[in-house]
Amino acid sequence: MRVLIIGAGTGGLCLAHGLKKAGVGVALFERDRTPRSMLIGYRVGISPDGSKALHSCLPPDVFAEFVRTTARPPKHIVMRTEKYKELLVGEIDTELDDSRSEKSVSRIAMRTALLGGLDDVVRFDKSFRHYSHNDDGTVTAFFDDGTSETGDVLVGADGAQSKVRRLRLPDAKVVDTGITSIAGKLPLTDETVKLLPPLADGGITLLFGPQGEFVIIHVMRFDGTGIEDDYIMWAYASAHEKFPDMKGMSPAELKQVVLNMTPRFHPDLRRMFSLATPETVFQIRVRTSERLQPWEPSNVTMIGDSVHLMTPGRGIGANTALRDAELLSRKLAEAHQGKDVVQAIGEYEREMVEYGFQAVEASREMMDGRSLAHKPVIGRVVSAFSRTFLRVTNAVPPLKRKMMAEDAAERDHVSSAHEVVRAG
Numbered sequence: 001m002r003v004l005i006i007g008a009g010t011g012g013l014c015l016a017h018g019l020k021k022a023g024v025g026v027a028l029f030e031r032d033r034t035p036r037s038m039l040i041g042y043r044v045g046i047s048p049d050g051s052k053a054l055h056s057c058l059p060p061d062v063f064a065e066f067v068r069t070t071a072r073p074p075k076h077i078v079m080r081t082e083k084y085k086e087l088l089v090g091e092i093d094t095e096l097d098d099s100r101s102e103k104s105v106s107r108i109a110m111r112t113a114l115l116g117g118l119d120d121v122v123r124f125d126k127s128f129r130h131y132s133h134n135d136d137g138t139v140t141a142f143f144d145d146g147t148s149e150t151g152d153v154l155v156g157a158d159g160a161q162s163k164v165r166r167l168r169l170p171d172a173k174v175v176d177t178g179i180t181s182i183a184g185k186l187p188l189t190d191e192t193v194k195l196l197p198p199l200a201d202g203g204i205t206l207l208f209g210p211q212g213e214f215v216i217i218h219v220m221r222f223d224g225t226g227i228e229d230d231y232i233m234w235a236y237a238s239a240h241e242k243f244p245d246m247k248g249m250s251p252a253e254l255k256q257v258v259l260n261m262t263p264r265f266h267p268d269l270r271r272m273f274s275l276a277t278p279e280t281v282f283q284i285r286v287r288t289s290e291r292l293q294p295w296e297p298s299n300v301t302m303i304g305d306s307v308h309l310m311t312p313g314r315g316i317g318a319n320t321a322l323r324d325a326e327l328l329s330r331k332l333a334e335a336h337q338g339k340d341v342v343q344a345i346g347e348y349e350r351e352m353v354e355y356g357f358q359a360v361e362a363s364r365e366m367m368d369g370r371s372l373a374h375k376p377v378i379g380r381v382v383s384a385f386s387r388t389f390l391r392v393t394n395a396v397p398p399l400k401r402k403m404m405a406e407d408a409a410e411r412d413h414v415s416s417a418h419e420v421v422r423a424g
């Protein structure tokens with residue numbers, strides 16, 4: 001059996017490894033011209049479930065390299081006001097073994113590690129255009145450079161703007177959530193580290209502004225793994241209508257937009273906005289997919305954002321893509337052993353749609369422009385965010401219990417959130 005995968009992102013690379021490990025023929029096509037081009041190295045949190053999927057698909061040496069190139073794992077989740085006033089501190093269990101612990105990963109480092117052992121599988125500078133079914137049951141993928149490739153199965157792992165999805169499920173809808181985010185990175189130096197709020201170095205920090213806007217800060221320390229230099233990443237998010245028209249703006253202008261929108265935020269935070277390296281600044285209109293109606297399986301399927309795009313609200317998009325990759329590689333391995341391939345894909349799709357759209361809906365609940373556009377109640381946002389981190393706080397039962405108990409109380413009373421919770 002030969003499987004064609006479109007897209008060398010989180011899901012596509014994991015799937016390629018899983019199939020190769022199972023002895024299934026696989027070829028992966030990526031439109032980026034080189035492994036590092038186009039990738040902004042933003043931080044992705046790989047949860048214990050994501051790690052388990054990687055652990056099961058990757059050969060041991062590639063998994064070890066992936067672990068080696070992750071940044072120091074976060075030890076706390078800290079919620080503050082935009083003026084750095086502390087609201088909540090949760091501590092994350094960092095004692096779990098490598099296959100189960102929470103990991104802080106930079107996309108560039110993750111792609112570099114996951115490309116290990118795939119030299120014979122991945123082809124860069126191959127932009128997929130469309131596919132056709134052949135009389136003998138095979139499928140052919142056509143590329144912008146005029147070439148084509150034929151296989152038994154085609155998998156779209158081509159992300160948020162998936163062409164495979166548009167052709168395979170033309171009625172699938174991707175909708176705007178009403179939230180815009182602008183993010184950037186700056187080098188972590190002896191000077192910039194002083195701009196961080198307490199506990200940010202070694203944790204994840206969320207800052208809530210007075211108008212429903214929020215900022216997330218990640219500090220990435222790689223301890224000399226050589227792939228990337230240490231950095232601070234920030235992302236500012238608010239309702240679309242709060243932003244000016246940003247069409248055609250340069251990265252420097254986008255930074256200025258954030259500065260103009262945050263005049264009363266802590267001066268050190270504003271300094272971090274202004275120090276972002278221009279080429280790392282990007283803007284996202286946060287979009288999400290709508291639940292799909294059941295469809296007849298065929299030998300063309302999808303994984304990850306291409307089929308269930310979700311907001312970054314719960315930090316589970318990549319983890320769900322990895323779960324898809326693990327499940328689909330298992331199902332295709334069964335087909336390789338003799339099971340009917342369309343039946344195997346149908347089983348994958350039924351399971352994937354269930355957990356995938358649960359993740360979409362949970363992520364959307366967390367990031368919806370309608371709630372951000374309203375006047376702020378910090379407690380409400382904090383309690384909403386506390387649900388985001390159940391994934392993390394599951395490892396910290398006392399914090400989880402405290403957050404759950406406070407949820408109702410915080411809805412209307414900001415003051416109840418002004419409390420430090422130390423767990424464990």
Ligand SMILES: Cc1cc2nc3c(=O)[nH]c(=O)nc-3n(C[C@H](O)[C@H](O)[C@H](O)COP(=O)(O)OP(=O)(O)OC[C@H]3O[C@@H](n4cnc5c(N)ncnc54)[C@H](O)[C@@H]3O)c2cc1C
Pocket residue numbers: 006007008009010011012029030031032042043044045046126127128129157158159160161162163183284303304305306312314315316317318319320321
């Ligand atoms: C700022 C930000 C922070 C995030 N943080 C988290 C987090 O903490 N935890 C988490 O789980 N998720 C997070 N996510 C979501 C996560 O990045 C995605 O859900 C995940 O990468 C999806 O994986 P994928 O393989 O489906 O798609 P991608 O990783 O996007 O890969 C798609 C690949 O397909 C390629 N491609 C596209 N079109 C074509 C074509 N026509 N031909 C060939 N190749 C093509 C692209 O170049 C790309 O390499 C975050 C997202 C953002 C934007």
